[in-house]
Amino acid sequence: MANTNDSLTSVIELGNTEHESVVNQKRMAKRKLYDKLFYRLCQSTILLALVTLVILVVHIIISGVSWLSLDFFTNFTSRFAEQAGIKAAIMGSMWVLVLTAAFAIPLGVSAAIFLEEYAPKKKWVEWIQINIGNLAGMPSIVYGLVGLTVFVRYLNFERSLLAGSLTLALLVLPIIIISSQEAIKAVPLSLREAAYALGAKKWQVVFLQVLPAALPGILTGVILSISRAIGETAPLIVIGALSFVAFTPASIWDEFTVLPIQIYNWASKPQEEFHQLAAAAIIVLLVLLFAMNFLAIYLRQKYQRYKL
Amino acid sequence: MKNIKNLFIEKSIHLFLLISVSITILTTLAVIVLLGKESIAFFSEVSIISFLFGTNWSPLIEPQSFGVLPLVCGTMWIVFGSVIFAVPVGLLVAVYLSEYASDKVKSFLKPILELLAGIPTVVYGYFALTFITPLMKWFNPEIEVFNAASGAIVVGIMILPMIASLCDDAFSAVPSSIKQGGYALGANTFEVIKDILIPATKSRIGAATVLAVSRAIGETMAVTLAAGATARLTGDPFGSIQTMTAYIVQVTMGDAPAGGVEYLSSFAVGTLLFLMTLVMNIIGNQWVFKSRIRVV
């Protein structure tokens, strides 16, 4: 604690009262220059990033926009660029979107509820959490290898929509869990206490109070995760989704293709026209994804307004 | 009676939730068991030493050779090339967002960053192939159509938003009172950033870098499209290479019969890929947790 003696002696020892400032005026100009240069550096970096994004978007639009016609949406792919379309790919993507969401969302949200509301504070729960973190960072192509062996070969789903969607569901599951956990965590403890104080059972507190309060946050995370699945290519290639499909899938047992695979296929052809087709398909894919993103951002901003 | 019913509800909910969580454990087990099983089958035909240390990768042409180093070399070109510029740029972007941007600018820039992060990798691959590579060739026509540099640049652009947002999270975890303490001593913004903000967050910046490396290792479509399919141990970033991921795509797209050595080789490469990213992810996630600043 304070030592009065200490401070008294210090005054005697170091008793000068004049104010010599430690500030070196000569260095001031240099410091100001560095400060300004660094600010400019940060600013130009941001600008560079924005310009890159603009170039990316403009380049794709310029290359692809002239190929966007009604036929492009209603035709199947073809060896002739003029006749090629994305009917099969877009239908496939829609199927995958619905199926993946149907598999992954209930599982992911339940797992998040378990971890946040029910799990005991034990070592094994911590390990599960670490495991989920690692799964979220596992390369998508490894999910493809798992899907190939489990769904395509062992369970004999062949190269079907079912196999593809299950693979993608596994891929997005950890992301959905983590983002839902964040949303549930953000619900204040006081809400739970208030519900318990009214005599609610645990499941009533969780499902009637906490979950509705966390819903906008969960939804935001879910939408972003599913949009990730829509853009995935590699795991579907690994499980054997086809690139030349001239039919629309009628059931979950049918073979399929999706937009990203169609894009990959066209982009890897040498002819310029197919590159332009790829750009056109990218426009469609990006419009779909950006719409989902905007929805998520809108939901979050609305949610933030009601944040407790 | 009512109590029994309630207990039943609680128990069944609990059980269902537990099952959901166990899917994640099953996934991990499946990864380990399946990759392990197929890799063991592969290593019964190819020695593990010649796989890990072999310098020649030619699975398609007789005599077959499965030395993985050329693929690792390809992956490393992508990793170093992308991380070396994406980390500093991402850091500066995060600094701008957290220290300079007004709330208004921020609310405009952050969604854009998220949009960038949401663009599928095949789109970046297309961009590399049809824009970055031609641009490079315009400077130097000698450059090959498929080359590591183009892939690395585009992977760098891809991982940039992730690095920026991880660093931004780290910066916003630094209490503003500490920064104000710096300003109150007559420091300018640059000095506060350089001497307080960055040192206080250095392990989380490190974590962001490690996680970015992990992403770059696992990145598939952009490098498959842009960097080529020539597995070689090369010092030339402007030539065609093949990454581990691109090889797996190549094999699984072809009609390699299940159980054949070629098919199995993709699992051996997949296992190596999995282990590399696993180590990176564990280190990265640990650093993020460990480095929480103690706030008084």
Add this chain to the structure above:
Amino acid sequence: MSASASENSEIILETKDLNVFYGDKQAIHSVNMQVKKGTVAALIGPSGCGKSTFLRSLNRMNDFVSTARVDGKVFYQGKNLYSKKVDPVELRSQIGMVFQKPNPFPKSIYKNITWGPKINGFTGDMDLLVEKSLKRAALWGEVKDRLHDSAFDLSGGQQQRLCIARTIAMNPDVILMDEPCSALDPRSTQAIEDLITELKRRYTIIIVTHNMQQAGRISDETYFFHEGNLIESGDTKQIFTKPSVQMTEDYITGRFG
């Protein structure tokens, strides 16, 4: 307390019609005050009365609040702090600040003190400066053997004295203190109060406090704020014994606040 100090002293800091706004809301209404060199001025008032806001406008820390807007004038050594010619960065090296909660940098004790002088281009003996500053902050005895430990290893009271030491190391003219004892236990509070009375020999101190007794013990002049207005100011003894405004009396005697 020290009437001699407040006589013939020059005025070091003076505000003229100072208004502070947060967005559309006015937090400070046209405050005029004069602080004499070498004195301790206490700003008192109920919480939310604007005393901290006012304090932070004296070294332009309000610049960091994006919605804050200041008009009016603050004169320091005859210069208006809000004129375009004044660099707030330079200014803050002369008007130091100690915050409500201890906010040491996540660095060693030693580096916490040397950082300010270092970036400002101090070329003298760092070890001596550290010793001097820690002695003046009455912390030297407790930390001299562990100068290179993390500042976070110190107790709250020690951290606050470290923050004072790091401010002293800059050798500022004025030290602004924003409720420096509010997060501390009684013993640390005692230590810091002793320190303040010690420090006023060489520094001018403006301190915000919600602790009436503290203001009475350590200050020469007291300023009573209420809802952004400066209600009454003057010699501490006089304010505490016979305030001229009823509201001041009500507040000091604990009838509200």
